[in-house]
Amino acid sequence: MKDPLWVRSGLIFLTVVFFVVFIFLPLVLVFAEAFKKGWEVYLAAWTEDAALKAIELTLITTGIAVPLNALFGIAAAWLITKFSFRGKTFLVSLLDLPFAVSPVIAGLIFVLLLGSRTPLGSWLGTLGIKVIYSTPGIILATIFVTFPFVVRELIPLMQAQGREEEEAALTLGARGGQMFWRVTLPNIKWGLLYGMVLCNARALGEFGAVSVVSGHIRGETNTIPLHVEILYSEYNFTASFAVASILVFLALITLVVKSLLEHQFAKQERGDSF
Amino acid sequence: MKKAVLPGFGLSLGYTVFYLSAVVLIPLAALLLQPFDLGWEKFWKAATSARALAAYRVSFGTALVAALVNFFVGLMAAWVLVRYEFPGKKILDALVDFPFALPTAVAGVCFATLYSPNGWLGGWLEVHGIHVINTTTGITVALIFIGFPFVVRTLQPVLADFEKEAEEASQSLGANRWQTFARVIFPAVFPSLVTGFTLAFSRGVGEYGSVIFIAGNLPFKTEIAPLIIMAKLDQFDYAGAASVAAVMLLFSFLMLLILNGLQSWANREPK
Secondary structure (H helix, E strand, O other): OOOOHHHHHHHHHHHHHHHHHHHHHHHHHHHHHHOOOHHHHHHHHHHOHHHHHHHHHHHHHHHHHHHHHHHHHHHHHHHHHHOOOOOHHHHHHHOOHHHHOOHHHHHHHHHHHHOOOOHHHHHHHHOOOOOOOOHHHHHHHHHHHHOHHHHHHHHHHHHHHOOHHHHHHHHOOOOHHHHHHHHHHHHHHHHHHHHHHHHHHHHHHOOHHHHHHHOOOOOOOOOHHHHHHHHHHOOOHHHHHHHHHHHHHHHHHHHHHHHHHHHHHHHHHHHHHO | OOOOOOOOHHHHHHHHHHHHHHHHHHHHHHHHHHHHHHOHHHHHHHHOOHHHHHHHHHHHHHHHHHHHHHHHHHHHHHHHHHHOOOOOHHHHHHHOOHHHHOOHHHHHHHHHHHOOOOOOOHHHHHHOOOOOOOOHHHHHHHHHHHHHHHHHHHHHHHHHHOOHHHHHHHHHOOOOHHHHHHHHHHHHHHHHHHHHHHHHHHHHHHOOHHHHHHHOOOOOOOOOHHHHHHHHHHOOOHHHHHHHHHHHHHHHHHHHHHHHHHHHHHHHOOO
């Protein structure tokens, strides 16, 4: 049963209009503004020192936050899907917390715990460790905001796979490590990668939480999104959009990789059922 | 409970609990203890100052309107993407996640530029007397963008799985197309619409990056609650920041509770 032609074309038209206004226009605008003053200005914007520093800090942050969250995701999903224990429901509901908490609050909690005026922060200060307004704080805030992504992907996947394959491996004499590397990991690899891609996208672009803990020290504690903000507030629009275009480009790559992985997923599922 | 034969219970439990405590529970406790540190009276004063109250209104109000818009736009987009075939559909489908993948600050500067008086859209709208930049309308525009994927992505699988039989049955019983939609399809997808609405709403309440550039941040008018927290932190008023944050958290949880209740009610209704 099909909708009448006028309904179909009307709804398609309205949807396309929405996409144009809310998604295509911003997308085109970024590149139009970034290249307004030509290639040279564009390249200069992201080879300038502060921009390179920001790229470096973003790479360090995601390079630490994403693997840690992946490791946590595997451990937590293994715990939740293969065992039953008290407090499991509470644990699972904790995993949604970052989605309900404002990023600004996510940054705030680390300032309240580890800022230089708090007992813990001043103690760390005497040891010469600075967390807030420094790289460790940025990494912590990023981890908080992005920790659910991997585990959220793995739980339904591992739930569906059950425990038979692992139990069979153990019965056949595999040790725990062998079971993990030969059975569990191959089974979850696409889901794991998918979760890491989402986690990475969010970690690259996190703004609110990182903004609170960074202290905005130019060339030192600025990530790429913070650098975009600073350039913009200095009315250096072309440079701001030039740096932003890197992030847009990465976002588009994320979407492509995500679609490819979803395709891979569908293939794996079909393979399993035959 | 069957005794677990699989290895790694102790290790995964230990690691999970350690990680969650270090990254989530202990820092959150630091926030929730702060108001006690301050004393009830000061906490109440900081949390309910006129400026803070206005900011809660802006944050919750705009998030609510944006989530409502997404309720309908998301339903339409999911319907179009699941039910119809047209050229370019795959690209639109992939771009649904663009607001999620795009860093919020970039979305923020884009919208601020698009809707500025000499921007691509702003100029045209100003002529027609519609002001977007530095108004709550602007905040709502940013939040519609941010919340869009939530409604579409929760709805798509449900719409795709919807039994064609129920639709055909309603048709053969003499219902017209609109009646079939209103009486058969809509009630079936309503619970997941509410879920998407809830997700978009709670994301919108706390949203910061995409909003601050277009909002203009005028106290009492377009200042959002997260910005109040920022401002207090800039003045090293930790306790004040924590008070506003605690109220926001409480509000968010209450709203989620109410909406969860609404959702289980929506789930039960068709029977």
